[in-house]
């Protein structure tokens with residue numbers, strides 16, 4: 133089976149890449165990007181934003197290629213797709229098996245992670261949060277005059293994607309627009325969703341009779357980033373109230389670590405030279421840079437990683453948040469007294485946030501004698517819910533790419549993924565929806 137294609141183009145066979153003009157613009161961006169990155173080495177401290185970081189507020193290179201759909205599509209429903217999480221002690225092990233099937237995650241790591249869930253009665257808050265998100269999204273869609281039903285299905289725990297597709301099909305739906313609860317590009321945060329949607333079509337026998345498209349990855353949608361801006365602003369104000377000066381504060385943007393091999397293939401690597409950490413890191417850096425500009429431009433920041441899980445021999449993105457916190461007292465300026473932790477990689481307060489940040493990272497900071505705050509995730513913040521409505525609206529309208537809402541130095545993202553984008557050769561090729569063919 134080959135990848136389905138959507139949109140008015142050839143499906144990639146005839147184009148083989150972006151139009152020349154687009155490629156030139158992208159290249160111009162690439163030439164700027166590394167220069168900016170060099171001013172903020174991963175483990176260094178200091179105010180990184182000062183060095184000529186002219187971040188455009190609109191989207192450069194907002195030009196349509198075959199990976200953009202600029203024609204209206206009459207969708208029959210929205211497929212909200214979450215990660216899924218256990219809802220009781222008996223669910224914990226079967227859930228972890230679902231997540232790590234074929235992934236080579238060591239048993240010790242699984243045992244350790246199971247204790248995080250056990251600590252909370254075996255219940256991840258993620259499902260409840262997605263129920264709340266469904267309600268909030270329903271209300272916001274209604275207010276916007278969009279009467280499409282929302283079908284909710286998860287990748288790794290009930291309600292599963294298969295059930296959501298069956299429900300949609302029973303209601304007569306043939307074209308769904310999928311929203312993943314994940315904003316960035318990587319195997320785990322984009323392609324694996326696309327593969328699991330393809331699997332669900334196959335498993336339900338709907339392959340060929342139901343079309344699933346997806347909204348673009350939304351790391352640079354202003355409504356997704358707004359809750360982080362509010363959070364940093366509030367935490368920095370609180371630190372000031374506690375007598376701390378800007379130079380004593382450091383903001384750590386935390387996201388899920390992934391294998392460096394996955395990172396290198398993330399985010400249309402055939403069109404972009406992203407540098408270390410691939411599109412995944414570049415998107416986070418761009419988002420963090422914009423959030424700081426809007427909230428606390430004088431405060432130092434860096435991007436850090438959490439929740440590493442592979443075998444020690446396998447390189448994953450670094451620095452780990454705990455190492456970075458410990459280094460705040462000793463490295464560089466060595467004068468930090470406060471740390472603000474921003475869960476930039478996550479849309480809601482699930483286990484990675486509640487355990488790895490709120491338990492572990494906070495403890496590391498407290499032991500280092502630092503004043504510490506963790507800012508909120510988007511959750512059901514109306515600005516974030518509004519962003520999801522906007523992502524649906526732009527596809528219903530076929531809104532021209534140049535008119536879409538996107539901030540940061542990276543242009544509005546692709547509606548249809550580039551061939552091979554976010555692939556994971558370790559796991560072999562699996563069919564995926566919403567991608568161009570090689």
Ligand SMILES: CC1=C(CCC(=O)O)c2cc3nc(cc4[nH]c(cc5[nH]c(cc1n2)c(C)c5CCC(=O)O)c(CCC(=O)O)c4C)C(CCC(=O)O)=C3C
Pocket residue numbers: 215216217218228231232235237241242245256257258313314315318320321388389390391439440441442477478481482483484
């Ligand atoms: C990039 C990324 C996101 C963000 C994008 C998105 O949100 O989708 C994310 C989210 C999440 N990850 C979650 C849970 C887990 N992730 C694991 C394992 C892994 N995650 C990875 C990456 C990511 N993960 C990777 C590369 C692995 C290694 C195994 C593999 O290659 O797949 C494991 C196995 C045990 C462990 O090793 O930790 C668990 C239990 C939950 C649910 C939490 C809850 O229940 O509240 C959520 C939202």
Ligand SMILES: [Fe+2]
Pocket residue numbers: 388
């Ligand atoms: Fe994960």
